[in-house]
Amino acid sequence: MNCEEALNGMMEVLNAEALPDAQPLLLEHLRTCRVCRSRWERLQRVERVLRTAPLVSPAPGLTSRVLARLERHRRRQRILGGLAFAIGLGTFLLLTVLPFLGILPGLPGALRIALRTGEVLGDRLISGFGSFLNSLCLSATAFLTLILPLLLCGIVLGLGLVAIWLSLVCRFYPIRRSV
Numbered sequence: 001m002n003c004e005e006a007l008n009g010m011m012e013v014l015n016a017e018a019l020p021d022a023q024p025l026l027l028e029h030l031r032t033c034r035v036c037r038s039r040w041e042r043l044q045r046v047e048r049v050l051r052t053a054p055l056v057s058p059a060p061g062l063t064s065r066v067l068a069r070l071e072r073h074r075r076r077q078r079i080l081g082g083l084a085f086a087i088g089l090g091t092f093l094l095l096t097v098l099p100f101l102g103i104l105p106g107l108p109g110a111l112r113i114a115l116r117t118g119e120v121l122g123d124r125l126i127s128g129f130g131s132f133l134n135s136l137c138l139s140a141t142a143f144l145t146l147i148l149p150l151l152l153c154g155i156v157l158g159l160g161l162v163a164i165w166l167s168l169v170c171r172f173y174p175i176r177r178s179v
């Protein structure tokens, strides 16, 4: 038996799970091991002191008072838990459900406004596109009425100059016909 096993044996004897005589290996170890013998003597002294110490009896009604206090504590915890749950639920409802409930009565009106806005926007888009086309036509007309005569004049002038140049060239450099 080693010291650890001896200590386990001492605990069994002190807890009245075994008698010292029923542990011959423990007795043999205590005879040979000075450390365990000293420990065994100290443990026995502590055990004697504990056995002879007067037992203090609890004050009358202590158990019922402790139980009542425990019950109050549990009740308070239940109330606080319920309150926290109610606050959480209320906050959740405030943040998520109530805005929808506030919108629901005004939903047809909002839908009507949205449809009307879409209609007006479509009209505006169509009229805007028409205005754009109109302005484009006006610009093109203005461009053609101002620029086209100038362009035609330029073309006629250019053709006339080319004709003059060709006649001059033909006059000064006559084409030699080969025979």
Ligand SMILES: [Zn+2]
Pocket (backbone or CB within 6 Å): 002, 003, 004, 006, 029, 033, 034, 035, 036, 037
């Ligand atoms: Zn030992």
